Amino acid sequence: MKKALLVILTLGSMICAQAQSFVSVHDINYRTSAQLAVCNDTSDYLGDTVITYGIVVIDGNRSEVSSGTVPGGNRPFIFIVDTANGGVSGDFNGLEVMGTNEAGSLSPPPTFTQVIAGDIVKITGVIGWYNNSNQISLLDANSFSVVGSASAPVSDTIEIGVLNDANRVNNMQTGEEYEGAFVTFKDVTVVQVIYFSGNSRISFDAVDANGNRINVSDRFLAQKLPSWSTVNPNSPQTTGSFSPPVVGTFYTSLSGVVRQDGNGCTGGTGRGYELNPFDSTHYEIGYAPPFISNVERDPLIPTSNQTVDVECNVVDFDGTLDSAIIAWSADTTLSPSQFPKTTLGLVSGSTSDFINVIPAHPDGTFIRYYIYAEDNDGNKSYYPTKPLNQPEPNVEHYFVRDNGPKVFDIQYSLLPSGASPLEGRNITVKGIVTASTKLYDLGFLYIQDEGGSEWSGIWCVGSGLSTFFRGEEVMLTGTVEEDYGMTQLNVSQASKTGNKGVVTATTIDPTDSALYANSGWEKWEGVLVRYEHPQNQKLFISQENLGFGDYAVGASANAPLSQSGRILAGRQSGTSYSSLFVQLVTDTVYRTLDGFMNVNPIEVSDTMNMDAVEGIIYYGFSNYRLLPRNNDDFIGINVVLDSTNLPTSPISVTEFEGLSGLKIYPNPATEWVNIGFETEQDFNVTIYDMRGEVMLTKNAQTETRINLANFTNGMYIISLTNNEGQTHFSKIIITK
Secondary structure, eight states, rough: OOHHHHHHHHHHHHHHHTTBBBOHHHHHHHHHHHHTTTTTTOOOOOOOEEEEEEESSSTTOOOOOBSSTTTSSSSEEEEEEEEEGGOSOOOOOOEEEESSOTTTTTTTOOOHHOTTTEEEEEEEEHHHHHHHHEEEEEESSEEEEEEEEOOOOOOEEOOOTTBBBBTTOBBBHHGGGGGGGGEEEEEEEEEEEEETTTTTEEEEEOTTTTTTEEEOOOOOSBBBBBOBOSSSOOOOOOOOOOOOOOOHHHHHEEEEEEEEEGGGGGGSSEEEEEEEOOOOOOOEEEOOEEEEEEEESSSOOOTTOOOOOEEEEEEEEEEEEEEEEEESSOTTTTTTSOEEEOOOOTTTTTTSSEEEOOOOHHHHHHHHEEEEEETTSEEEEESSSSOOSSSSOOOOEEETTTOOOOOHHHHHHSSTOOTTTTTOOEEEEEEEEEOOOOHHHHHHHHEOOOBBBTTTTEEESSSOTOOOOOTEEEEEEEEEEEEEEEEEEOOOOOEEEEEOOOOOEEEOOOGGGGGGGGGTTGTTTTTTEEEEEHHHHEEEEEEEETTTTTTESSTTOOOOGGGGGHHHOSSSSSSSSSSSSOOOEGGGGGGGGSSSSOOOOOOOTTOEEESSSEEEEEETTTTTEEEOOOOOEESSSSSOOOOOOOOOOOOSSOOOOOOOEEEEEEESSEEEEEEEEEEEEEEEEEEETTTSSSEEEEEEEEEEEEEEETTOOOEEEEEETTTTOOOOEEEEEEEE
């Protein structure tokens, strides 16, 4: 302690010598009670370059934030506490430090990832802000150095209610002084578990005895599951080892640093103040219910002649398992608690693996199900996780599809997180291209179910996507992923069906504040939409610069953000995926920043208005925003924009003449395909490959099933001729 005191006294001399440049951590953060009462938590030094000193709270190799702009792909950060009073938490004394500059183009100094808790550091940087949380970003490669050492900071025990209320909304007047602080909560219960990053990481919500709620987030690798591989090359472990809690788990204590993720009076949609543990010792468990894991469904999307196996693993770590139940129903009028219940059967030779078979159902049937288990102490757990005190269980679901999966099946979610029910699964789906990688287009591929609206669009990444044009029907095989809350299909196989289709933009009202509540926009993620006023009034640029390239449109030039729709354009980086063929941007700096714009940038202003604007809805950094694909998506705008020359597909709209009552299913097909008619009649079927060679010829009556064992993956032509000599040609995709 004497050594620490000596260092701090020495720092005092250093600080005095640089008084004109130095600002303490406390002064960077400090807000008066009156300022906080009106939701003003913005630092007086926002945008300024300052020198500050602090004691490191978290080792520099702990963070896990991937970044496409930072050399090395990892954006490291730490937290420091003011050197005053020996590094005591609270009283506006904590601050987040980014190990790179604001633009993200700086390689983090080696010393940044090597510091340990207790190091005293000198920082020269720019005061910034992200989701209402203060940050300091390094000015350059020489802006960070270790100047001494002290005792590692210890946590301050506080109540969750100081930070958030029961709805996880910021209590800014009492909570702001703990932003960036190292704190501990006592006696809290897990009420929700949220899986992300392909189910390889989690966050969870916990409540105290008064019901006040906080999200326990994972910015320091503490909650990595075994399947996660780090992007941080300095991480002390390359894969995870965290055992996720079950809803109902009781922690005698939880510790970590506090960040703010703006909501409530800030107008944001974040998680409120959140806790970020950074060590395994920060979790002290009192007791836990049974743990349900490794839940599998086979097949994922059944046809009408397939039964469905649901398997899972259930164990109780602090007692014995009393029961394991599955509840399911095809009756859409029943609430989950009314579903018929069946005891899960043990898999032969196992003591913890369970299985149940759901019988086959007709095409189009909607099946919902959930699993729950109870231990010898009466503690219950559910899959999907059921928040504590929520009256009805959450459910998994699937649709029976004789003609193959739809994009809707990937996107439609009954889960509170909005995550795809098929996350981590491999699936084949077809859809119509709504945005492409072609010149004068968005630069990224999106597809949508033909005629679909809500839940029917998806972002596609991966290989073989550059040949597609808007309006083409494509067949894609890939893995469903969640990219920080945005569902995408990581494509491994891609082909055209030879058909075209029409997708009409879904009209939504960006001025409707109710749409922003409770993830109301989730159903439009990946969907082609049209911002338009319901009374056909003009839309105005209402927010000229929301940061990170975002602006907004509303019913007037001064419409609040809560009644405006976000728009992003002119940025393509590791975190931004908007068009470079849209002139309207927040700042002309984007001409050459985060990609090179292919049109002359025009800075938006509140004098601009339009009839409507179209584009794809994208989700990222806690906000939904529209991505216009090119200038043509601005309809009736009062400024002159460059014309675009979007390439069009060479495929004609109509290729084949159909026969009445024809049935070909499933398509795509794997093991077999049914071909026939609704009415009894004789016909001849011939299947050709794409070179024109005959693969099969067969005479049939009404309907025939063809075994595809001798067919390889690809596209084939089916020719059918009926008794009247009418011939129909159709395409079929075979995927195995």
